[in-house]
Structures are given as C-alpha cells and as structure tokens.
Amino acid sequence: MTAVRAAIPRPRTGDEGRPASLTAFIPCFNEAGQVDEVHATIDAELSGYPDLEILFVDDGSTDGTLDKVKALSAKDPRVRYVSFSRNFGLEAAHGAGFRYASGEWVVQLDADLQSPPAEAPKLIAKALEGYDVVYGIRRERNDPLFRRLGSAVQQRLAQRLFGVDLVYGSSVFRVVRASVARRAVDLRLATPYFVATMPLLGARWATVDVAHRRRQDGGSRWAVWRLFTHSAELFFGFSLRPLMWLYLAVACAVPVVIAAGSVGVVAGEVVLLGAVGVLAAYVHRLVRGSVRPALFYVREANIPIAPQDSLYAAGPVVREAAR
Template sequence: MPATLSITAMVPCFNEEECIEQAYLEIKREIYRYEDSEILFVDDGSTDGTLGIIKRIAAEDSRVHYLSLARNFGLESAFTAGFSYASKEWTVQLDADLQSPPAELHKLAQRAVEGDYDAVFATRAGRQDPWHRRLGTYAHQAIATRALGIELPVHASVFRVVRTSVARKVSECRVSTPYFLATLPLIGARYTTMPTAHAPRRAGRAKWSLAGLCRHAVDLFVGFSYRPLALVYFAAAGAAAAAAVLAVAPAGPRLLAVASVLLHALGIGALALISRYMVRIMRGGAGLPRYQIREANVPIRPRDDLYSHRNEIHETTGGRAVSLSLSQTGKLP
C-alpha cells in the first residue's frame, strides 16, 4: 500500500484496561506505516482504568486522539462517534481485544483502493470464538438474509476499512434502529468482503452477553424488515381455522383447554411482535442523541458535547452579549 494513504485507526473500547496498552503498540506498528495516519480511541463509558491509560498514551503520542462518551451507549454508538471524528479519508475499525490482528488491515485497505470500494469487511477465517457464538452468528445472518430479505455483507465482522465520508453518511441516516451493516447497502455504497486471520482474545473477557446478542438480532430483524408481521397474519388465520374446527367438531375438556392455551399464546405473541414495532416507531421519534461526549482531546461539536457550555466564547457586539460555539468560530464544520 502507498505510504501516502490517509487513514484513521478507530478503536472502540469498553473496560479493556488489560488489553489497551498492547492494542496501542500493535496498531501503532501497522498504522504508522502510512504517513498521514492517526489512532482514535473511543471509550464507551468504561468504569475501569481504560480511559486513564488512553489519556496517558495520548499525552505521549500526538497522533493518538480519544473521545470519552458520557456513558455506555453501546458499540453502534461508539463507532458512530468514531466515524464522525475520524479526520482521515479512510477509517479502519479495530477491536481493542486484538482478535482481528492489526497486520491484516493492509489487505483490507489495498482491496478498497484497488477495487474502488467504499467499504471492505473482514470475514473471520478460522474464527477463534466459542461454538455457540459462531453458530449464533450464522443463524442470525441466515434468518436476516434468507427469511427476512435484509441485505447484509455476508459473514462480515466489525473489522473493516470504510471510506470515512461514506461511513458518516451511514451514521447520519435517521433510522429507528441503528445498524451499520444493514444501512450501508441501503444508501448504495459499494462494498465487498474478504477473509482475514482471527485470533483468540488476548486478555479480559467478551462484553457481549447472550441476552445482548439476542437483542441485537431482534433489532436487526424488526428494524429492517416488515416480514415478521406476516407471522401475525398467519397466526390469525390459523387461530380462525382452529376455532372453526372446534366449533363443529366434538371435543373433550382437555382438547378445549389445550386449544384455548395455544390461541392465547398466539395472541400474546402477536401482541408482543406488534409492540416491538411500536417501540421502533417511538425510538425514531424520540429525538435522543446517539451519543454524548464527556471529554476528548479533539474539538467537539456542541451538539455532541455533554458540557457544550465549556466551548462557548462570549463576545460583546453593539452592547449585547453574543455566544459563539465551536461550530461558529471555524474550529469545526
């Protein structure tokens, strides 16, 4: 790859104090091969010593920048913030646990530039995760793509090289359920996948629980497809048919009891599914920010800054006070 490539290594992290130092050293070794490069850590509300280590590293290395989110907003929000503040033409997203080896980023970058892609996603060759995680990923993507008709980069991971301007377009889409992998194809971005090495976690433990993975999957299914609502129609038709049969056929008390329980279960399930879609609509209209930043060593837009009053400059014009934010003083677009 040409040394002139302009690229940001963006690293979301949450409670990774055991990994962050080594992650910095390995990412630095690879990303600094490019003359115009930087490392951007996005601390997603860590409660351990992660932020302190990042701040020490940033004080020693002027090419290291960081954002500290006001709380744990979740991975999607963390890398959304990272894409918003990455200053280079391309952004490579890496994990602090080093399961995606930084040395592999050059393959992704080369494929993106030579193939004129907007995004190249890594697929994990020889994935070093427990069997239930691997099985869950395959089932999740199979349901999404085959059953629900959602376009996704198949088997893509969060290890990816993305044109920063395109990543921002995705992040700015006002979707009720933020989901980068499903939103990117909707805006017409050119993407592909390629296999890269995958390694065991170096230290610490995975932050995704089974419940969290299930919520993430449901958010995708409900957020990007209306096909699950067809289940409600089929359930209603099945319940009507069962009621008609029971109305004309002799049935004992046990059969009636079983049928009653099943019909009620179908009704409750349909109500739960419809309620999930209602929650989706409410999320879209709530107007809550995707993230808020508590502190950083780069200029922050007032809308993203939890303490935006710190960045106001008070001037007096014609006898009246005027407050200018960073966006008005030219420090940020």
Template sequence: MTVLVPCYNEGAQVEVAHAELVEALKELGEIQILFVDDGSADDSLARIRRLAETDPRVAYVSFTRNFGLDAVMAAGVRYAAHPWTVQCDADLQVPPSEILTLLGKAAEGYDVVFGRRLGRRDPLIRRAGSAIMHWAARRVFGIDMPRGASTFRLMRTGVARTIMDLRLPWFIPAVPLVGARYAVTPVSHRARTAGRSKLRPVKLAGHALELFFGFSLRPLTALYAGGALAAALAVLLAPVADSPVAGAAHLLLTGASLAALALVARYVHRLLHETSPLRRYYVRESNLALAPEDTLTGGLPCPPSPGRF
C-alpha cells in the same frame, strides 16, 4: 486514515493495542488513532489520556456511560479526521497488520471492505450463535447480509456517516441497503490474549432481535396471514362453540393474539427509538473539539461545583 478503537474496560490492553497499531501502520502516511471509551469503569480512560499526551496521533472520546457499540461507531465516524476509517477492536483478535489487506481491497473501488475471519478463534457457542443469526437473517427474514462480514472493516468516512445518520440498529446490512459498494475479504484471526468478550449471550440475543425487526417486515407479513387464518378458524368453529375442540382453539388463539401484540410492540419500540430526541451518546471528555449537542452542557463550559453554605 483514522483507526477507530472501541474501548470498554480494556485496561492494559489499551497500550498493547496502541503499540501494535503504530508498528503495523508505520509505513502509511498520516494516521489518527481514535479511541472511543464507552463509559469504562476501570482505568482505560486514564491510560488513553497518557497515550494522547505523548503521541499526537492519539485522539479520544469518552462517553458519560456505556451506550453500546452502535454509539461508539457513530461517534467514531463523526470525529474521524481522515477520509477513510478502519474499525479495529482493542482485543486485537484480528491483527492490525490485516488493515493493509483491507486497504488493498478498497483500492479496487469499494466504499466499504469487511474482513471475513479465517479460522475464527472464538468460543463454539459464540461462533454457532453468529452463524445461526446470519443464516436466519438471510433465509428467514430476507435481509441482505454480506456473507462473513465482521466489525473489522474499512469504510469511506463520508459513507459511514451517511449510514449512521439513518439511526439503523446494525451497520452491516445497512451497507447494501443504501447501495454502497462493498466487498468481503479474508483476514486472519487469533485467540483473545487478555480480558474477555463484553458481549454476553443475553446481549447477543438482543442484537439479533434488533437485526431481525430493524431490517425485515416479514414478521408483520406473517402476522397478517395469521390473522386471516384465525378469522377463518373462528367462523368454522362458530357452530360448535361449546365443544372441547373449540375451547382448545380459543386458548390457542388467545396465545397467538398475545404473541402478535408483542410483535407489534417490538416494531413500535423500534420506531420510538429511531424518532427519540435522545442522542445515541453523550460525551464527558475528549481532546477533540466537540459538537455542542454531543455534550451534557450543550457546549458550555462546565462551571465549578458550588461551595458549601
């Protein structure tokens, strides 16, 4: 099994995560602990390097800059060495011992097992925002979201690679979309003991928009219906075009038109992102054999800096 550990400015938590993972999984067979450094600006990479020098189970991939969690996930499953991959965040809010809970559930024949955090110990605003987002995804946008699913998850590596190759903005709703067999099982959750969450409210709002517009066409359906209503309203107000009511309706329709344009632009942006030749990430350093296309040099050795003239 490969343990995927996303890292972004984790500092000393790198060693804490490694020690607890090793202790929790000591009864398992061969494991790989794969740290994916998402362009950290602190000493996270140096700490990971030192662990890799002393523990052959430790592998790492370090990005050229911060590309985000989707990129970390894509690189993690691409370079995972084993048939099963579990994602375990370096903050260890879900204890590594709960990996055994996921393994037990996966033994029932599932492709993906998500952990559902019991007694979630995150700030109220974070919990409320997550609950509202998941409710809106299911009820308003009609997205099939596994209830309670989190980023603490165990996956068949091949299934995860297939999903990530689709370049969809979210992994969780992609699992039922492709027909993978999944389950959600309760796991314990504890308060963060070091650092702070890297997901700020603005970033969380952006993730929500990616979810809504990446997996639902209901906004476009609503736009079609709104366009039909606007056309009917224009016909009805034509005889009284110079009245105050018509003026107010004109302002309303202008605002609605701008909103509709923004909505369409969001879908166009999503399409451009999915078809862009820009890769999800580029790797600056790793102790693994890298695919040439994942490097800035195309797999060629990096030449030394030129001397001064």
C-alpha cells in the same frame, strides 16, 4: 438520449498506492489492560501510512480505560479520544468513530486485538480498488462455540427468513470510506446496525479473508443475552416480514377459533400473545427513535465535538494533550 452516470470517487493516494490519510478506530469498554498493547501494535503495523490517526472511543468504561488513553495522547499526538457519558453500546461507539474520524479512510479494530492490525493492509489495498467498504472475513474464527454458531445462525436468519440485506460472515474488522460511513451515521436510525445500514446506501463492498486471534486479556465481553438482543435489533429494525407473518397468522387463526371451539380459543390466545409481542417490538423501536435524538452523548474528548453530541450545552470538556 445520452445516459448520465455519476462519477465514482477515486481515492486520493499517497506513495505506493496508499491512502492519503487513515484513521485507526478502536471502540473500548473496560479495556484498560489492553490499551497500551493496542497502541503499540497499531504503531508497529500502520505507522507507514501517511497522516495516521489513532482514535479511541471510550464507551463509558469504569476501569481506568480513559486514563490510559489520555496518557497515550499526552505522548503521541496521533492519539485522539472521545469518551461517552455512559455506556451506549457498540453500535453507538461505531457511530462516534465514523463521525469523528479525520482520515479519508477508517480501519476499525478491536481493543481485544482479535483482529490483528497486521491484516489491515490487505483490506486497505482492496478498498483502494474502488470500494466503499471492505469486510474482513474470519475463516478460522477463534471464539467460543456459542459465539460462532450464534453469529452464523443470526446472519442466515436475517438473510433468508427476514430478508435483510447484509454480507454473510462480515465483522467489525473492516475498512470504510469515511464520507460514506458518515452518511450511514447521519441516518440516525433507531437501530443503527452498520452491516445492514450500508446496503441501504448502495455502498460498494468487497470481502477479504483475514486471520483471527484468541482474546489476549481476560474473557469475552459478549454475554449470551446480548446475542439475542442484538439479533432482535437486526430482525425487527431492518425487516417488516414479522408484521406480514402476523397478519397471516391472525387471518388463519380466526377460522380455527370458530371451528375448533375451546381448543381453538387456546390457539387464538397463543396467536394473540405472539401478535402483541411483535407489535410491541416495533412500537418500542418507534418510541426509542423519537425520544433519543442522539446515539450517544460525549462527556470528554481531545477533539472538537458537535453540540448535538455533547452532554453539556457548551460542549464537552476538551483536554489538550501536553506536548
């Protein structure tokens, strides 16, 4: 019997091996001081790509970020935006960016410009070799020590202790085939952790070393508590090993309680509290996934938005940029 193999989609390219269309996607939360510079930098570094779209996703900013983006869209027809009804979080912003990108390929950038747009062509060139996603690996990361150590520990624990399939050292600086990224978004997982979701699809990936800058405007938006909550999303959202350890701990605790008397009772109570915590983490994710039909809700945009993503029954307010 002759084996049948699915054809690998080859990217359509323009001149000089460039993608036929490209979206530069920038999630924003209170980045009013950076928006103009981000736009200028993308324009300077990526305007050579045909059919370039610059897509801002405003994650419920309260500092005038959206006004700055609107002003840019009035002057530059390549600028599109999607504005959430409130702050839904970074992963939700990722989902909106991938869902509404019009380009065949999407390069994800930071509003703080720590991932220089000048490095994007290296990722794009690698993607055009036949990959679905190419991650930028920051070999010299210019972040505070707690961020660097925290991310390294988080990803190593995810891989080795919890058995989560992800690319070590990967970041949000990446180039993704838009059709594959939308597959990940359409899964509508209660924990939409993109780096761990792509392997579930069998996406072909590669990595490229990239430069990393210090944040130019103000301090980091990333608080220590977010690292812990983000880690919990990753560990409990993509691994059942904590449940396996829970069963093992309970099985070991029963004979200890019987044999050790009052000391055993104390140990048993500790195990019980841990068991309740683990079960509560999983139940919370099940309940959240059942009561939240969408990852985000859009209040305003200058592109058409699907009804299920809109805050309003008639769709979000669509502002056509003045020409």
